[in-house]
Amino acid sequence: MKLRALTFSVVLLLSFGINAQTELECKTKLSIFHEAVKAKKYDAAYEPWLFVKNNCPDLNLAIYADGEKILKHKIENSKDEVQLSFVYAMLDLWILRNEHFKSDTPQGEFNAKACQLQYDYKDELGKTTSELFECFDNAFNSDKETFTHPKSLYTYFSLMVELFDAGKKSSAELFDNYDDVSEKIEVEIQNYSEKLNALVAKIDNGSRLTGSEENKKRAYESYLKNYTLIQNNMNVIADKRAKCENLIPLYTKDFETHQNDSIWLKRSVSRMYHKDCTDDDLYEALVKQYDKVAPSADTKVYIATLLFKKGKDNEALEYLEKAGELETRPYNKANILFRIGAILKEKRQYSKARNYLSEALKLNPSNGKPHLYIAEMYKESAKDKNCGKDNFHQRAVYWLAVEEAQKASRVDPTLQSSVKAYVESYLAKAPTKEEIFLSGLAGKTLKIGCWINRSIKVPTID
Incomplete structure (x- = not known):
């Protein structure tokens, strides 16, 4: 019995020593591969990383964060079976990460990564569209x-x-x-x-x-x-x-089943609204039901569009204002105000439209679209005799439109190409350098009248 106990103790001590030695080696190699990854020396990092992953998978999250970079490099710089082996290694790495660092592995994010990698190499992996x-x-x-x-x-x-x-x-x-x-x-x-x-x-x-x-x-x-x-x-x-001839039969068929489902009603109304299927009687039925089941700022806007179509502009505006009052979250309220401004722009009620668009900008200044809409309204008014006493003053409105459009690209990088096209179009219609010279107004500030009621500085001539 004593011999057996002594043997067990020796084995235990040896095991402890081996584990301690392995852990020490893991920590050393962790430092080596981590420094190599920071220097983007991924090939040099691979072997020490692989040792740590295989022997101490729960040592540090860097095993997985750095391992992803190492394997990405390997995948991008290999071919055929070798490349495929690294693809599988990446998929296995994310599974292992979830096992050892579950709280640091958001399921949606990493499952999406795994799906995307399989999609990117679907032919090599033999994945079907249905599987993906x-x-x-x-x-x-x-x-x-x-x-x-x-x-x-x-x-x-x-x-x-x-x-x-x-x-x-x-x-x-x-x-x-x-x-x-x-x-x-x-x-x-x-x-x-x-x-x-x-x-x-x-x-x-x-x-x-x-x-x-x-x-x-x-x-x-x-x-x-x-x-x-x-x-x-x-x-x-x-x-x-998604065409009206497809949407209307689909939503007509499903209306009775989903008439108390606010999400279904919202999506159906939104799609018919954006596809301009609003002349059909079904749209009105959907809107009224949506407002009954889940009255909100959105439903008031949709009702307003119906009233506008029926020529009931004043009643429609009341609904639009109610929509703005109901929504309290800044971003969502900005979207409501923007939609109101857009509708009023189409109704050529430019002064009111600008007020709503300006309020939308205050609540969501990184959205440049209201600036473009205001610029468009300026452009539409450039030939209005009430906005300037002569042709030069009227066409000076195009400079104001340019100034407003350029604000859009400064706050919203997604609109740069659109802004460039708008600016080129406006400048082509503004007074030329020769006309500026003959006017004697270079560098001076002009007051623009009508609903615009703004000032613009005439460009100087180089």
């Missing part, structure tokens, strides 16, 4: 909050479109997926817009951003640009497949 869609669908529905990457959101929707076009998904499934992804994108746009607004407000108050804040500002603008891009692309794709 199921992967993204499970990731999205298991943790929608952290499923945020623009590329993965777009891939998720594009796979649904492929299945729809192949006759494997119905129109209802396509539109539901479009709504799910669109609403998620809207949440992210709101999130980054609000973060950017805080920095824009700091700049507007005359303060300088710190280096960290400048980096954040660039990151927020980049995300907003990417989200806007995929949102626009999704709209183009959906618009080709």
